[in-house]
Amino acid sequence: MNDAILEVKNLKKQYQTKNGIVDAVKGISFQVHRGEIFGFLGANGAGKSTTINMVTTQLLPNGGQIIYDGEDLTNDVAAIRRKIGVVAQHNNLERSLTAEENLYFHGLYFGMDKKLIRERSEELLKKFGLWDRRKDFVKSYSGGMAQRLKIARAMLHQPEILFLDEPTTGLDPNYRNILWDQMLKMNKEGTTIFLTTHYMEEVENFCEHVAIMKKGEMLAYGTVDELEKKTNTHSLNDVFLALTNRDGVDDRQSANEEE
Ligand SMILES: Nc1ncnc2c1ncn2[C@@H]1O[C@H](COP(=O)(O)OP(=O)(O)OP(=O)(O)O)[C@@H](O)[C@H]1O
Numbered sequence: 001m002n003d004a005i006l007e008v009k010n011l012k013k014q015y016q017t018k019n020g021i022v023d024a025v026k027g028i029s030f031q032v033h034r035g036e037i038f039g040f041l042g043a044n045g046a047g048k049s050t051t052i053n054m055v056t057t058q059l060l061p062n063g064g065q066i067i068y069d070g071e072d073l074t075n076d077v078a079a080i081r082r083k084i085g086v087v088a089q090h091n092n093l094e095r096s097l098t099a100e101e102n103l104y105f106h107g108l109y110f111g112m113d114k115k116l117i118r119e120r121s122e123e124l125l126k127k128f129g130l131w132d133r134r135k136d137f138v139k140s141y142s143g144g145m146a147q148r149l150k151i152a153r154a155m156l157h158q159p160e161i162l163f164l165d166e167p168t169t170g171l172d173p174n175y176r177n178i179l180w181d182q183m184l185k186m187n188k189e190g191t192t193i194f195l196t197t198h199y200m201e202e203v204e205n206f207c208e209h210v211a212i213m214k215k216g217e218m219l220a221y222g223t224v225d226e227l228e229k230k231t232n233t234h235s236l237n238d239v240f241l242a243l244t245n246r247d248g249v250d251d252r253q254s255a256n257e258e259e
Pocket residue numbers: 015016017022023024042043044045046047048049050051
């Protein structure tokens with residue numbers, strides 16, 4: 001039985017820039033199983049955000065296939081959008097609305113009942129320490145507060161699959177724990193979690209499968225144990241270093257050289 005909620009086949013993305021074409025994603029394939037926590041890793045500039053933006057319908061690929069529950073994404077983009085929640089890396093909140101209004105309009109967009117929006121908003125705003133500031137405009141929020149609101153918004157409609165692009169960046173240790181508690185709770189209730197992070201211990205502790213990208217290519221896919229065996233290492237940190245530094249030049253270094 002195929003229990004994949006998401007299958008990506010030979011996915012490609014090129015960006016046209018004034019300096020020429022950037023091959024950001026070079027034909028990658030992987031799958032995410034229903035109900036799992038999936039860790040998507042790679043050095044800076046590896047192509048993770050580009051991939052997330054494509055699978056969450058925010059960016060058009062140049063090739064390949066994205067399949068949700070056996071259905072090609074392009075068959076019904078609106079239906080896929082209703083299934084997913086996204087915490088993007090950039091701040092895409094409505095800055096001229098309050099926190100409460102940001103959640104309210106998001107809930108309406110997802111067809112939620114007004115009473116449920118109010119209940120879920122209260123629960124999430126309290127959990128992420130924003131209840132007292134719910135009537136403030138988002139433009140007055142600190143970076144960490146905005147990040148917490150982005151997370152609350154993506155969780156509001158209880159998506160089938162929740163994508164989080166470096167969600168713990170900018171969060172203090174207390175809110176990082178709260179985020180993980182909330183993700184684990186949702187995962188227990190059936191939400192599949194797709195996560196990128198540079199914190200290896202988070203992935204090691206919670207992710208069932210891990211994929212590692214470098215320079216637009218998929219270097220490895222498997223459980224943490226499988227990847228440790230494959231690279232003859234004893235931690236995910238060492239797996240990551242062994243794979244991404246294999247040619248002695250990591251992505252950050254080569255990215256600097258390109259500038
Ligand atoms: N809008 C864009 N226009 C041109 N090039 C882009 C654009 N977005 C990303 N890139 C390039 O595509 C490549 C992959 O970038 P991407 O942001 O997907 O990587 P990432 O793995 O998410 O990195 P990070 O860990 O730093 O967030 C990089 O070389 C980046 O410079």
